[in-house]
Amino acid sequence: xxxxxxFEANELTHSAAHHLLAIHEVGLEYxxxxxVSDIARQLGITRGSVSINLRxxxxxxxxxTDERRVVRLSTKGxxxxxAVMAKKAVVKAFLREVLDVPELQAxxxxxxxxxxxxxxxxxxxxxxxxxxxxxxxxARQLLARFKTFHxxxxxxxxxxxxxxxxxxxxxQHAKP
Amino acid sequence: xxxxxxxxxxxLNRLMAEEVEAFLxxxxxxxxxxxxxxxxxxxxxxxxxxxxxEHAEAIARQIRALGRIPQLKVDLELHGGPTNLQExxxxxLEVERQALEAYKExxxxxxxxxxxxxxxxxxxxxxxxxxxxxxxLLE
Numbered sequence: 001x002x003x004x005x006x007f008e009a010n011e012l013t014h015s016a017a018h019h020l021l022a023i024h025e026v027g028l029e030y031x032x033x034x035x036v037s038d039i040a041r042q043l044g045i046t047r048g049s050v051s052i053n054l055r056x057x058x059x060x061x062x063x064x065t066d067e068r069r070v071v072r073l074s075t076k077g078x079x080x081x082x083a084v085m086a087k088k089a090v091v092k093a094f095l096r097e098v099l100d101v102p103e104l105q106a107x108x109x110x111x112x113x114x115x116x117x118x119x120x121x122x123x124x125x126x127x128x129x130x131x132x133x134x135x136x137x138x139a140r141q142l143l144a145r146f147k148t149f150h151x152x153x154x155x156x157x158x159x160x161x162x163x164x165x166x167x168x169x170x171x172q173h174a175k176p
Numbered sequence: 177x178x179x180x181x182x183x184x185x186x187x188l189n190r191l192m193a194e195e196v197e198a199f200l201x202x203x204x205x206x207x208x209x210x211x212x213x214x215x216x217x218x219x220x221x222x223x224x225x226x227x228x229x230e231h232a233e234a235i236a237r238q239i240r241a242l243g244r245i246p247q248l249k250v251d252l253e254l255h256g257g258p259t260n261l262q263e264x265x266x267x268x269l270e271v272e273r274q275a276l277e278a279y280k281e282x283x284x285x286x287x288x289x290x291x292x293x294x295x296x297x298x299x300x301x302x303x304x305x306x307x308x309x310x311x312x313l314l315e
Contacts, residue, residue, distance in 0.1 A: 015253075036274060037281060045251050046194045047274035048201070052267060 017084050017115035018043060019053050020062060023073055024081045032072040039071075087122045088114035093129055098143065184292065185244045187282045188235050191299075194278050195232035197252055198271045199225050204254045205264050213261040224268060227306075231275075231299065238295055262314070269310040276303035 012020075022042040026034035036054065040047045054071055057063050062077035073081060092110035095101040101109065117125075132139050151168075158164050202224035209217045236246040259267075279299045286292035 037277065044249075046190070046197050047278050048194050048197050048271045049252060051270045051274045052201070055267070055270060 012080060012084070012115045014112075014115060015053065016057060016062075017080075019050070019057060020073065020077055020081050021084065023063070023071060023077070027072055033066070033070045034072065035070050083119070083122075084114050086126075087117055090122060090125045090129060091117070094125055097129075098132065098146070100147065181242060184286060184289075185239055185242055187285060188239050188242075189247050189249070191275075191278055191282065192232050192235040192239070192246055193248060193250055194275050195228045195235065196248060196250055198275060199228040199232065200250070200252060200254060201271060202228060202268070204256075205259070205267070208256055208259045209261065209264055210258040211260045217261040217264060221264070221268070231302075234295070234299075238292065241291070265310055265314050269307065269314060272303060272306045272310060276300065276307055279303055 019039065022039045023034045026038045026042055036047050036050050039054075040050045043050065054063060057077070058065060058071070061074055062080060063071045064074050065071050088110045091113055092106045095106035095109060096103065132143050153159070153162075153166055153168065161167065202221045206218050206221045206225075209221070239246045279296055283293070283296050283300065286296050
């Protein structure tokens with residue numbers, strides 16, 4: 001499969017991930033159960049939309065329902081929520097603590113990718129973060145050196161990262 | 177219970193969004209329908225689009241009567257492949273049930289305001305009828 005199509009093939013869409021997270025959050029107060037109206041309020045969308053989306057999630061085994069038509073996460077749903085929350089936490093920690101991205105931006109960007117990155121990438125990111133905060137003096141040094149590293153593009157505008165196109169310049173041009 | 181006018185307008189805006197979204201769903205559903213019942217089903221969803229739009233209009237008029245401008249927040253992407261009458265009706269039933277519940281939720285907050293209370297009660301009655309009709313078709 002072409003790489004860009006992987007996005008479409010992702011088992012959990014952004015919307016689905018947020019529905020599951022909303023059910024998790026609402027359910028914290030009600031023994032795991034959540035009503036459509038509370039999920040809709042949490043997500044800021046209509047009850048109609050929530051209810052249609054829940055149908056799909058239920059069919060795919062992420063949810064259980066009861067006779068009062070309230071929902072809760074199934075075991076599969078709970079696993080999906082845990083995975084999404086873990087990936088978000090590690091991406092956010094990486095953005096905040098390593099790249100020094102401001103808190104709000106780190107929250108937004110980690111939210112955008114939380115359900116998209118694969119399990120191996122998430123795991124490797126956790127390992128990398130653990131390495132950075134480990135007792136290994138080289139790890140501490142690496143982080144400290146990075147934070148004081150002042151980057152300047154070479155005159156030739158080529159380097160091993162950019163490979164002929166200055167990526168920093170291209171990103172700056174893309175600023176809204 | 178004394179409810180702030182801003183909150184009532186917010187409730188009405190939410191109800192309007194439910195109706196507009198239902199309209200959009202039914203609009204798209206007509207083109208997803210396949211199978212021998214397609215023509216009959218299309219007619220049902222045509223009626224659905226007409227009614228939901230009428231309801232949205234009626235809500236917008238109530239908002240205007242309160243001296244405000246309707247604010248519409250619709251966050252919707254409609255996908256989905258071909259579907260049959262049974263599946264489409266099940267979806268319609270879900271949407272109508274949620275609209276009914278949404279009106280019921282607002283009722284206690286407008287009780288005492290003759291015009292709004294009458295309006296919401298009428299909508300509850302209409303939506304209840306819709307839900308029952310669709311449920312009967314699915315029996």
